Amino acid sequence: MDLSKIPLFEAITRHMSWIGERQSVLAQNIANADTPGYTAADVKPLSFADLVGGTGQRLQLTTTSPAHVQPISAAGPFKLESPQGVERAPNGNSVQLEEQMMKLSDNVNDYALTTSLYRQQLGLLKTVLGKSSG
């Protein structure tokens, strides 16, 4: 059974990889909290259309030969954005640790919610299949 053929599972999986990328972006912000001139970034929020239609991702180069190399950059498949009009430290750094920590805990909670949803849906499927649900 291919779970990713079920739209809900596909949406959940996409949301999970979005959260994963956000975690990596937030980690980069926090790591560079003392780097002069660093600009904080965040992943663009996913809309409902993104979850259902598969948009919201950046176009990737297609590799048609094993000799092709993907470009190396710090950006993942999701679109990034840098908030405008934020206060900068005298050294040009725009990372605010408090804000980043808040986003980080938000992200963890989002992830907990998404995995619970996934588990619930899996439980429903198992009920249908006649196995004991989890």
Add this chain to the structure above:
Amino acid sequence: MGMDIDKSMQVAFAALNAQGTRLRVVAENLANADSTAQSPGGEPYRRKIVTFQSVLDRQLGVTTVKVAKIMPGAGEFERRFDPANPGADAEGYVLMPNVNPLMELMDMHEAQRSYQANLNTIDAAKSMLSRTIDLLRG
């Protein structure tokens, strides 16, 4: 997905490393707050400053942080009257290091705060990973 969480941990570890270096330099500065010159006319200990730089980790594809340079800090040496000191000049004055303990302590607290923030990142990533593993339990 698991890759991203793994990446975030690697970034945080690199940052822990950098902040650790910063703490080490602060400790060096504080320890040498009274290191005067050995001979007349010599320079005392000069305070060091750590600068950070963000670098693109090509293997992971993320922006990590590293210590760019440990530079000598600018600042006047204080002159203190101490004729008995081997580093004293003809008038009996000796140059003291340009280490200001207050500034070093502040720097230390800042390093500590950043270190904690990065530890929190690792904590968050770990709890997310364990959530993923929990999915297996069904």
